[in-house]
Structure formats: C-alpha cells, structure tokens
Amino acid sequence: MNTLTIDKKKYVVIEQKNYEELKLIAARKSSTAKKMNLSEGKKMAFELIDKWEKEK
Numbered sequence: 001m002n003t004l005t006i007d008k009k010k011y012v013v014i015e016q017k018n019y020e021e022l023k024l025i026a027a028r029k030s031s032t033a034k035k036m037n038l039s040e041g042k043k044m045a046f047e048l049i050d051k052w053e054k055e056k
Contacts, residue, residue, distance in 0.1 A: 002013045036044065
C-alpha cells in the first residue's frame with residue numbers, strides 16, 4: 001500500500017486483489033432491502049400519498 005499526495009490531498013494506492021476483497025467485505029455488511037407484505041405496502045403507500053398531498 002502506497003500513498004500519493006496530489007493537490008495537498010492524500011490518496012492510497014492498493015493492489016487490485018486487495019481492492020476487490022474490500023469491496024466484497026463492504027457488500028456483505030450492507031443491509032438488504034426489507035420486504036413487505038401486501039397490507040404493509042398498501043398502508044405505507046397511503047401514508048406517502050397523504051404526506052405528498054399535504055405538501056402541495
């Protein structure tokens with residue numbers, strides 16, 4: 001791992017293999033989207049519609 005300084009900003013240079021590993025680890029830590037059942041989705045949709053209607 002090396003560091004570069006360009007325009008008074010420091011950048012880190014790492015190997016492609018290590019970069020791919022870091023991306024994989026970060027992707028594993030991200031949470032997946034929550035799935036809703038039909039009634040929950042419908043309730044949320046109506047709440048958003050009411051919210052948007054009030055903003056007009």
